[in-house]
Amino acid sequence: MSVNGTPLKWAGSKARIMDTLREHLPAGQRLVEPFAGSCSVMLNTDYAAYLVADINPDLINLYQVICEDTRGFLDTARLLFSTANTAEGYYHLRQSFNRDKSNRTQSAAMFLYLNRHGYNGLCRYNKQGIFNVPYGKYTSPYFPEQEIHFFAEKAKRATFLCCDFEETLALVCPDDVVYCDPPYYPASDTANFTQYHTQGFDKFDQYRLVTAAGKAARDGAQVVVSNSHIAHDVGLYAGFEVNHISAPRTISGNGNRGRVGEIIVKMGR
Structure with a gap:
């Protein structure tokens, strides 16, 4: 089955393993995702409804704006992409993005611009909440108009929420399918790409997730979780069904983008 692309570039996107992942996602009426990421799972599955958080x-503002005013968003974003693709222009727009987010459509368009022009599709913030991904030096950043239209159509089945994963999992119903794709358990402290949000995602959060996901499974939901093989090595998912897979590496500090070991964990019936 072909894989539908997403509006965003995204470190750790599941687009590269969707064929494998679909084999582990059970049937159900609604898919709940507490970690939205690039929404590649929503865009490449066929549930009647989605709760994406x-x-x-x-x-989340980007996704909501695309749904609410697709044409207005496209017009605003297209204008940004038509400006000079220079480091100076990128850093000026990044500064504007960090300074003022009162205009939701403008903010969403800038977020897409920064994602497509920034380094490696990273989404990273410092502890003050400042988006700080450096300029990517790409010759012709791709404007994902077709992917945005496809997203807007598919998202008619979805509800988008901005909240912590524990809050999302508290909304799960017994017949839901839940897919969790958290920042991965790091192989080392220096390989810790978890600053997708100001608060980051540390080892305590990893254990919070296991607890909350396990409760959702005991309450009747079917829960699937992705993580690094390190999470299995340290016993994080002891007692659950753990499936080992090989996935392409999307970020590497030393230029090695070979395959890495990941796990797909199943909880519940």
Whole structure:
């Protein structure tokens, strides 16, 4: 089955393993995703309804704006993409984005611009909440108009919320299918890409997720979780069904983008 692209570039996107992931996602009426990411799972599955959440307000604002005013968003974003693709222009727009987010459509368009022009599709913030991804030096950043239209159509089945994963999992119904794709358990402290939000995602959060996901499963939901093989090695998902897969590496500090070990965990019936 072909894979539908997403409006955003995204570190850790599941687009590259969708064929494998679909084999582990059970049937159901609604898919609940507490970690929205690039929405590649929503865009490449066929549930009747979706509840998609994330703690990053910039990400959820983008998705909500696309749904509410697709044409207005496209016009605003297209204008930004037509400006000079220079480091100076990028950093000026990044400063504007961090300074004022009162205009939701403008803010969403700037977020898309920064995502497509910034380094490696990273989404990273410092502890003050400042988006700080450097300029990517790409010759011709792609404007994902077709992907935005496809997203807007598919998202008619979805509700988008900005909240912590525990809040999202508290909304799960017994017959829901839940898919969790958190920032991965790091192989080391220096390989810790978890600053998708000001608060980051540490080892305590990993254990919070196991607890909350396990409760949702005990309450009747079917829960699937992705993580690094390190999470299994440290016993994070002991007692649950753990499936090992190989996935393409999307970020590497040393230029090595080979395959890495990941796990797909199943909880519930």
